[in-house]
Amino acid sequence: MKKTNDIIPIIKITDLRKAFGDNHVLKGFSMELYEGENLVIMGKSGSGKSVMIKCLVGLMQPDHGDIEIMSKNINELDQDHLNNLRTEIGFLFQGSALYDSMTVRENLKFPLRKRKKDAAEAEKLILEALKSVGLTEAINLMPSELSGGMKRRVALARAIILHPKIIIYDEPTTGLDPITAKEIIELMRSIQQKYKASSLIITHDVDCARVIANRMILLIDGINYAQGTFKEISSSTDKKIQAFFK
Amino acid sequence: MIKLFQIPDKIKIFFIEIGELSYFAGRFFRELFSRPFEYKELLRQCYYIGNRSLLLVGVTGFILGLVFTIQSRPTLMEFGAESWIPSMVSISIVREIGPVIIALICVGRISSGIGAELGSMRVTEQIDAMEVSGTNPFKYLVVTRILATTLMVPLLIIFGDAIALFGSAIVENLKGDVSFQLYFNKVFNALEFSDLIPATIKSFFFGFVIGLVGSFKGFYCKKGTVGVGEASNTAVVYTSMLVFVIDFIAVFVTDIFYEI
Numbered sequence: 001m002k003k004t005n006d007i008i009p010i011i012k013i014t015d016l017r018k019a020f021g022d023n024h025v026l027k028g029f030s031m032e033l034y035e036g037e038n039l040v041i042m043g044k045s046g047s048g049k050s051v052m053i054k055c056l057v058g059l060m061q062p063d064h065g066d067i068e069i070m071s072k073n074i075n076e077l078d079q080d081h082l083n084n085l086r087t088e089i090g091f092l093f094q095g096s097a098l099y100d101s102m103t104v105r106e107n108l109k110f111p112l113r114k115r116k117k118d119a120a121e122a123e124k125l126i127l128e129a130l131k132s133v134g135l136t137e138a139i140n141l142m143p144s145e146l147s148g149g150m151k152r153r154v155a156l157a158r159a160i161i162l163h164p165k166i167i168i169y170d171e172p173t174t175g176l177d178p179i180t181a182k183e184i185i186e187l188m189r190s191i192q193q194k195y196k197a198s199s200l201i202i203t204h205d206v207d208c209a210r211v212i213a214n215r216m217i218l219l220i221d222g223i224n225y226a227q228g229t230f231k232e233i234s235s236s237t238d239k240k241i242q243a244f245f246k
Numbered sequence: 247m248i249k250l251f252q253i254p255d256k257i258k259i260f261f262i263e264i265g266e267l268s269y270f271a272g273r274f275f276r277e278l279f280s281r282p283f284e285y286k287e288l289l290r291q292c293y294y295i296g297n298r299s300l301l302l303v304g305v306t307g308f309i310l311g312l313v314f315t316i317q318s319r320p321t322l323m324e325f326g327a328e329s330w331i332p333s334m335v336s337i338s339i340v341r342e343i344g345p346v347i348i349a350l351i352c353v354g355r356i357s358s359g360i361g362a363e364l365g366s367m368r369v370t371e372q373i374d375a376m377e378v379s380g381t382n383p384f385k386y387l388v389v390t391r392i393l394a395t396t397l398m399v400p401l402l403i404i405f406g407d408a409i410a411l412f413g414s415a416i417v418e419n420l421k422g423d424v425s426f427q428l429y430f431n432k433v434f435n436a437l438e439f440s441d442l443i444p445a446t447i448k449s450f451f452f453g454f455v456i457g458l459v460g461s462f463k464g465f466y467c468k469k470g471t472v473g474v475g476e477a478s479n480t481a482v483v484y485t486s487m488l489v490f491v492i493d494f495i496a497v498f499v500t501d502i503f504y505e506i
Contacts, residue, residue, distance in 0.1 A: 083381075087379070093374070158379075
């Protein structure tokens with residue numbers, strides 16, 4: 001992990017604001033993610049974590065604020081450039097979001113369309129990604145034939161297939177039993193070591209944060225309420241912060 | 247200030263929805279002619295929409311022709327006009343009953359299917375996943391489906407019409423001792439281009455609205471399983487209504503160009 005004042009962050013969010021009617025979800029959220037870093041963002045349900053990452057990847061338009069990914073302000077990019085930038089980002093959705101009508105192979109092949117890989121190269125990348133998550137035997141199965149944990153692993157394989165520079169995890173362990181959740185956390189660590197990608201992890205799983213975070217941000221009341229290492233934050237005496245660790 | 251005239255919310259929502267649907271249709275035409283073209287997905291959708299509806303359309307068409315002939319036979323016999331059955335049945339089926347009935351069957355089969363499929367993809371974040379992977383989901387999911395229904399529904403209608411005439415010919419053969427050759431000779435003598443062309447043109451519009459409304463309702467489906475059910479249900483209701491509106495306009499326009 002490189003983090004010095006003169007290094008340009010791979011993601012930089014400045015003063016992000018988003019409201020839905022009178023409900024102000026984000027009230028000036030700012031953060032920076034550096035190369036090779038595992039940054040965990042914690043917050044309770046409805047705190048705006050998902051809204052923040054949707055703004056980050058351009059799925060939602062913020063009311064105010066700048067989002068820079070690899071020094072490119074995404075609000076200033078046209079659709080083609082934004083789509084090209086998105087190929088540098090792997091995204092693991094909370095519910096896995098595998099395409100129901102496609103096999104595991106087709107699910108993994110889908111992001112490769114943008115890079116126009118030939119069949120042999122595509123197959124090689126698919127097998128490599130499935131090997132990374134330990135699921136090569138599931139290549140011809142449909143998502144409906146997979147368990148929750150297997151779906152999450154296939155979704156992870158799909159997220160890493162293009163060797164992205166940034167991986168965003170939206171609640172990676174939610175809805176999984178504790179053993180499978182631990183397996184997913186281990187997998188995230190091994191993938192981080194293998195691909196050297198920067199990871200942004202949205203979670204409310206304290207165990208996940210403890211194991212994986214280099215740095216943490218607590219998103220409370222629409223702002224980054226606290227940030228630091230897991231140890232620094234978990235030892236805080238602030239009642240709002242302590243509520244997460246009880 | 248006292249409001250003298252207030253538009254009810256339901257009417258406002260109706261017009262907002264018409265506006266959004268028009269914008270959606272406009273976006274379809276913009277994206278239709280821009281690269282990349284999703285040929286593979288288009289062919290896949292044509293296969294699913296066309297092939298999977300064949301049996302349903304065939305059975306419906308067959309029963310339609312059969313029942314129509316059985317029901318109209320006694321009345322025409324009273325006037326000694328049973329020899330007019332092939333002409334009457336063929337013109338009625340090709341011009342009006344065939345396209346409308348088969349379009350309504352397709353509404354129930356295809357429009358609701360597209361609404362439910364895209365709705366569940368929206369709810370389970372599959373559409374978001376597609377967008378994040380750098381693919382334009384509108385182009386991949388919506389343009390291909392609307393184009394597939396626009397191309398396939400007319401073919402299904404032609405197929406259904408043909409099966410309906412075959413069903414009618416069976417009744418005539420069994421009840422009126424009319425050979426198949428004689429029946430179809432009478433059919434082809436009775437039909438003119440002015441019967442076929444307007445019916446074919448309107449069937450393209452039927453196909454277009456079947457894909458358009460189903461995709462619109464599914465693509466902008468609200469969250470949750472209730473939203474998926476609602477998308478599928480309202481897709482059927484709106485499309486059925488639009489089929490009748492298009493039919494009315496088609497008859498009106500045809501009346502101007504051809505003497506019915």
